[in-house]
Each structure stands twice: as C-alpha cells, then as structure tokens.
Amino acid sequence: MASPLSPLSPLSPLSPAPDRTPHTVAVVGLGTMGTGIAEVLARAGREVVGIDISEAAAVRAVAALEATTARAVARGRLTEPERADLLARVRTSTDLRAAADADLVIEVAPESYEIKQRIFRELDAVVRPDTILATGTNALSVTRLAAESGRPERVLGLHFFNPAPAMKLVEVVSSVLTAPAAVTAVTRLALDLGKEPVAVGDRPGFVADGLLFGYLNQAAAMYEARYASREDIDAAMRLGCGLPMGPLALLDLIGVDTARTVLEAMYAESRDRLHAPAPILGQFSEAGLTGRKAGRGFYTYATAGSATVVPDALTPLTGSGPAPGRAVRSVGVAGSGTMASGIAEVFAKAGYDVVLAARGDEKARAAKARIGASLARSVDRGRLSAEAAARVLDRITPAGTYDAFADVDLAVEAVAEDLDVKRQLFGTLDKVCKPGAVLATTTSSLPVVACARATSRPQDVIGMHFFNPAPAMKLVEVVRTVLTSDQTHATVRDLCAGIKKHPVDCGDRAGFIVNALLFPYLNNAIKMVQEHYASLDDIDAAMKLGGGYPMGPFELLDVVGLDVSLAIERVLHQAFRDPGLAPAPLLEHLVAAGCLGQKSGRGFREHPKN
Structure with missing residues (x-):
C-alpha cells in the first residue's frame, strides 16, 4: 500500500500547466456508462482509448457509437465528415497498456473495491507520472482507492450521470490526498464537454x-x-x-x-x-x-x-372497483384560503355546483373573488373563453355559514392544518350535512381517522389530499382509514376521474405517499449544508441536473415555507420515531429566526418582498 502523500503544490513538476486540459483520455470499462462517456469525449474533440477486458464489450461499444452518431447525422446534428472524424478519434483495446499515453484515465468498472484497486495498481505501472486517474464510482470511497495507488495526489472522482451524453451534471470528487491542480484540470475538461461540474468531497453517494x-x-x-x-x-x-x-x-x-x-x-x-x-x-x-x-x-x-x-400478476385491473360509488352533484368546500379557492375552482370547472363556505360572508366573497381572478388569468392566456369563465364562476355560491352545506353530496374541508380546528369543523359538518354525504379532509399530515372520530359517521369520512395549486396539479391522494366504507372510497375514486385528477390510494399514516418520501429528502439536503459538505447552489444544481428534479431542494423549501416543512418533519418524526427523521437543527433555527421562505422575504435565500 502506498504511503499517504501531501497534495502537490501548483508548482509541482507533476502538475499540469494551468491552462491545459486532458486531450487524450482512456476510458476503462465499456458498459453503458463507459460507452456514453467515450461518446461525450469524442464529440468534444478528444482522442479516446476505450479499454475493456471483454472484446465483445469493445465491439458493442463501437457499434453503439456508430448507431448514435448515425442518428445524429439523420437528425442534422452532425455532418457525415464530422461523424467520420469523431469515430476516427475512438480506438478500443482489451489491454490496459493502451492507456500509456493518456492524460486522463476514467475508470468505470463494476462497483467493487477489489476490481477498481487492481485496475489502479496496474495503471500505476503503465501511465505517465503526470496522468490523472479518475474513478467513476458513486458508492465507494475515493480516498480508499487513492490510498491504494502509487500516486494518490493524482486520483479523484469523476461521476457522470446516465445517460452520459444527455445528463449535464458531473460531480468532481476530491479526497484529502487530491492535488488542486488535478481538480482544476478535470473541472476544465467537464466545462469543455458542455457539462456542469460540481465540486464535492468524498463520501458515499456524493451529493x-x-x-x-x-x-x-x-x-x-x-x-x-x-x-x-x-x-x-x-x-x-x-x-x-x-x-x-x-x-x-x-x-x-x-x-x-x-x-x-x-x-x-x-x-x-x-x-x-x-x-x-x-x-x-x-x-x-x-x-x-x-x-x-x-x-x-x-x-x-x-x-x-x-x-x-x-402487464404481470401485480398489474391492477381496470374497472375492478369493489363497490359502486354514490352520485355527487353538489360540493361544499370549507375554507377561504388558497387551497380552498383552488379546490372550489376545480369542481366548478368540472360542472359541479359548489358552495364555498367560510367564517363570515366577507371571507367567502373574497375567496370567490380570488377564483374570479384565477379564471381571468386563464382567459388572458387563452386557456378559457370569457363565457366559460363566467359559467364556472356562476356555479360557485359563497356562504358565511356551514349551514349552507345542508344539501351537498360531498363536503371538503380545507381549513388550517390544526387537528383541533379540523375536528371541531367535522363535528359541525356531522350536524349540518345530510345522511350519506361524503365528508373529506384535505390534510397533508394529520390523522384522517381523528377527523372521522369527531363525527357519528366515520364510515363516510375520507382524505382527499389535493396539491397546490389545485387547478394545475393532477394528483389527489385518497386516504382511507380503517373505518372508511368501500362505498365512500369508490365515490371519491370516481369523483377524481370526473374532475380529471389522478387518484392514488394510501393508508392513513403520517405523510401519506408524497410527503413521507419528499420531506426526509429535503431534510437530508439541509443536513448536507449544515455539515458544510456542499453549498445551497451546488446541491440545487446537482438535483436538477443529475436527478431531473424541477426544483432544487432549497428552492422548493423556500416555496413551501420553512415553517410548513418543519411542521411536517416533526409529524413524520413523531409518527415513525426514527432518529434519521428528526428535523435538521438548521431548519429549526431558521424558523425560530422568522426566516420562513418566500413569504417572509428570507429563507435559505433572500427573496424580494411583494
């Protein structure tokens, strides 16, 4: 095992010139990822040596390159001469000695310390002293691989994402042994390849x-x-x-x-x-x-x-509902906020008569006015005619009392996310709604059964978790408690189809599906920043470019609201009692300081106040 060495200074004779990026690159391992990396390098004008112990793998890699470049010519993205030049820049071998003249070697062998360490030891005896050795691992320790090399200061991680030609992110991973000049060289190469490099430290999974x-x-x-x-x-x-x-x-x-x-x-x-x-x-x-x-x-x-x-044995059968649902012609929506207004708009657009009730006539009329403004924006954008918007608005009747729900077939509560408030409202709905009416809560984190137990008809109570903004978001989580009847469940499933939403079934436990998976991910992103592993910008860029997320975690946290996020994290932690779900202290500190996200003008980032 090589003895640890200090990173070389920028003036070291082994350091590449400051303005030089690797020109000849060897790619060791010609599976899907290795072949994709070779294509990216060749497209950027690099000389590429593809190496694999399997001759068949090398043949497949060449065939794949020929096929992708032929498609590029057919689509007008390459000329035939450019394709010929590109293919001429790639040669393959089954012998690691073919990497002798490479400025950079990128190893993308199977995720095994034994395999990767053997490759690095063999490369030590083959390549020039100034050659940079990069591992494409996303799971193994770059530091451990570097320590097994005779040149640990030249070893780093270069993590491309699949498919390499399409994905923009490249994580450049330094160990405590890596020379800064090596990091600079591969970072410049990544930029030359049209990628977005993100510098990270060595820990499994990186960002x-x-x-x-x-x-x-x-x-x-x-x-x-x-x-x-x-x-x-x-x-x-x-x-x-x-x-x-x-x-x-x-x-x-x-x-x-x-x-x-x-x-x-x-x-x-x-x-x-x-x-x-x-x-x-x-x-x-x-x-x-x-x-x-x-x-x-x-x-x-x-x-x-x-x-x-x-299809297989687990594929759900269409039209196989256990019970017929009840007819729903009129809907009551309780609440006056953004979610209540959005849900009322959804039902009215689908042709249902809607009673929009709030605590007082003024709040109810303001909620209807908000819907009118939303419809006007749809008209301005050409998504709705003025006549259709007027018909939608006419279907909505504002009311200052929940007594107006006496004849509705479905009552949907969209009030504050407070269990005492919701239970009190469900007690009221139990008294004013007719027998057989479905009573639904839009809670995103509270127990639906607790709302059901506040009524004398828990079999009629169910969760309908809409997502914000309700008119645009297609998902509704249909949350069935142990007391919900088959008929109530079938009614809501049928209703979702009628309002052009996609229902997903889940049980009554904290977070349902989306929040139970989303918020631990957001919490872990906060921990990365808290531990100074990566910056807000790098983490957001990594998840958008490497994971295909529409927003980075910190962008999303500021939109959702840090106080809302903290409340959901606390509910998940309390429900599952898992230490890993405990809210990150940094999130708690920001909320305590009044940094709540976009709505307060400051969260993880500064935001202009409206």
Whole structure:
C-alpha cells in the first residue's frame, strides 16, 4: 500500500500547466456508462482509448457509437465528415497498456473495491507520472482507492450521470490526498464537454446520489410494507413532485443490485437507518430481479434491457372497483384560503355546483373573488373563453355559514392544518350535512381517522389530499382509514376521474405517499449544508441536473415555507420515531429566526418582498 502523500503544490513538476486540459483520455470499462462517456469525449474533440477486458464489450461499444452518431447525422446534428472524424478519434483495446499515453484515465468498472484497486495498481505501472486517474464510482470511497495507488495526489472522482451524453451534471470528487491542480484540470475538461461540474468531497453517494438513494430506499420500503401499490407510489411522485420517473421505475432503471450496493456503502458510513437497504432490495437482487437489465424488477419488461413495461400478476385491473360509488352533484368546500379557492375552482370547472363556505360572508366573497381572478388569468392566456369563465364562476355560491352545506353530496374541508380546528369543523359538518354525504379532509399530515372520530359517521369520512395549486396539479391522494366504507372510497375514486385528477390510494399514516418520501429528502439536503459538505447552489444544481428534479431542494423549501416543512418533519418524526427523521437543527433555527421562505422575504435565500 502506498504511503499517504501531501497534495502537490501548483508548482509541482507533476502538475499540469494551468491552462491545459486532458486531450487524450482512456476510458476503462465499456458498459453503458463507459460507452456514453467515450461518446461525450469524442464529440468534444478528444482522442479516446476505450479499454475493456471483454472484446465483445469493445465491439458493442463501437457499434453503439456508430448507431448514435448515425442518428445524429439523420437528425442534422452532425455532418457525415464530422461523424467520420469523431469515430476516427475512438480506438478500443482489451489491454490496459493502451492507456500509456493518456492524460486522463476514467475508470468505470463494476462497483467493487477489489476490481477498481487492481485496475489502479496496474495503471500505476503503465501511465505517465503526470496522468490523472479518475474513478467513476458513486458508492465507494475515493480516498480508499487513492490510498491504494502509487500516486494518490493524482486520483479523484469523476461521476457522470446516465445517460452520459444527455445528463449535464458531473460531480468532481476530491479526497484529502487530491492535488488542486488535478481538480482544476478535470473541472476544465467537464466545462469543455458542455457539462456542469460540481465540486464535492468524498463520501458515499456524493451529493445527488447521496440524496437520491435515501429517497429510493424509503420508496422500496413503502412498497415492501404494502402501504401502496408500485403504480400509485410512482404516480404520486411523478404527479405530486413533477419528477420524470417514479422511484420504483427508477430503481429498475438504475439496477436494484446497484442501488443496494450504493446504500450499503452509505449505511457503512452514516449508520443512518434511512440508508440501511430495504430488505426487498436484497431479496430482489438475490433472485436476479435486478430491473430492466434482467427484464424484471419492481415491474416486468418485454425483454431483458427493454424499457417497455408489460402487464404481470401485480398489474391492477381496470374497472375492478369493489363497490359502486354514490352520485355527487353538489360540493361544499370549507375554507377561504388558497387551497380552498383552488379546490372550489376545480369542481366548478368540472360542472359541479359548489358552495364555498367560510367564517363570515366577507371571507367567502373574497375567496370567490380570488377564483374570479384565477379564471381571468386563464382567459388572458387563452386557456378559457370569457363565457366559460363566467359559467364556472356562476356555479360557485359563497356562504358565511356551514349551514349552507345542508344539501351537498360531498363536503371538503380545507381549513388550517390544526387537528383541533379540523375536528371541531367535522363535528359541525356531522350536524349540518345530510345522511350519506361524503365528508373529506384535505390534510397533508394529520390523522384522517381523528377527523372521522369527531363525527357519528366515520364510515363516510375520507382524505382527499389535493396539491397546490389545485387547478394545475393532477394528483389527489385518497386516504382511507380503517373505518372508511368501500362505498365512500369508490365515490371519491370516481369523483377524481370526473374532475380529471389522478387518484392514488394510501393508508392513513403520517405523510401519506408524497410527503413521507419528499420531506426526509429535503431534510437530508439541509443536513448536507449544515455539515458544510456542499453549498445551497451546488446541491440545487446537482438535483436538477443529475436527478431531473424541477426544483432544487432549497428552492422548493423556500416555496413551501420553512415553517410548513418543519411542521411536517416533526409529524413524520413523531409518527415513525426514527432518529434519521428528526428535523435538521438548521431548519429549526431558521424558523425560530422568522426566516420562513418566500413569504417572509428570507429563507435559505433572500427573496424580494411583494
């Protein structure tokens, strides 16, 4: 084992010139990721040496490059001469000695210390003294790999994301042994490749995967507990958070075995139970159900390697509801805030007569006026005609008392997220609503059954968790308690179809699906900043560019409100009693200081006041 060395100074004879970036790059490992990296390098004018111990893998890599560049020519993105030049810049070999003249070697071999360390030891004997050695690992310690090398100051992490040609993020990972000049050289290379480099320290998962895999692990555990179906878990996160893929489909894409390896490495360092791989990941891995590459994981695919999902024994049957629902013609919405107004607008647009009740006529009229302003914006944008907007508004009747709910078929409460307030309201609804009316709460974190127990008809009470803004967001979490009747459940499922929303079923436990998966992820992002591992900007960029998130975690926290986020974190921690769910102290401190996000003008960032 090599003795640890101090990072070299910028004037060291082994340091590359300050303005030089690697020109000849060897890629060791020509699987999907290695082939993608080779393509990115060749497109940017680099000389590329692709190396794999399997000659068949090298042949497949060349064929893949020929196919992708041919498609680029067909789409007008490359000319035929440019394609020929690109392909000429790539050569392959099965011998590591082909890397002898490389300025940079990027290793993307399987996630195994033994394999990677052997490669690095062999490279030590082959490459020039000034060659930079990069590992593409996302799970193993870069420091441990560097320490096994004869040139630890030249070893760093260069973590591309799949598919490498499309994904913009590259994490540049330094160990305590890495020379600053090496980091500078590969950072400049990443910029030349058209990527967005983010500098991070050495810990399993780095930024993007460090946050992503904890979330994926919790989704797998949620599925394993049979809390919700795979389809509903995935739909909830796509429609509720705007993610490009649901977590279980993403696990199949990444590889269930790969996810398990990453989580094992994360848990070995953090000892956080949230990182302990869900048992189902191990069971699937041992059974060979590793995802798309095997043709079966959480879903079943047409063939091994296919992205086409095919029906299997777990695929839900359409039109197989257990009971017919009740007819709903009129709806009462209780509340005068943004959510209540949005829900009332949704139902009125779908043709339902709506009673919008608040504590006082003035508040009810103001809520209706808010809906009118929303409809006017839709008219201005050409999404709705003025006549249609007027008809929608005419269907909404404001009321200053809940007695106006006497004839509604469904009453939806959207008042303050306070259990005492909601229970008092449900007691009132129990008295004023007709027998058979469905009583729904829009709570995002409180127990629905506690609202049900405030009535004499708990079988008629259910959760309908809309997402903000209700007119735009397609998801509704349908939360059934142990007391909810089949008919009430069927009524709400049918109703969601009538208002063009996508319902997902879940049980009555803290966070339901979306918040139970979203807020631990947000909390872990706060911990990264709290521990000075990465900056707000780098974390936000990593999750948008590497994870496909529409907003970074700190952008989202400031929009949601830090006080709201803290309240949900506390509910989750109290419900599951998991130390890993305890709110990050930094979040508690910001809320105590009145830094609540956009609504206060300051949260994790400064915001202009309206």
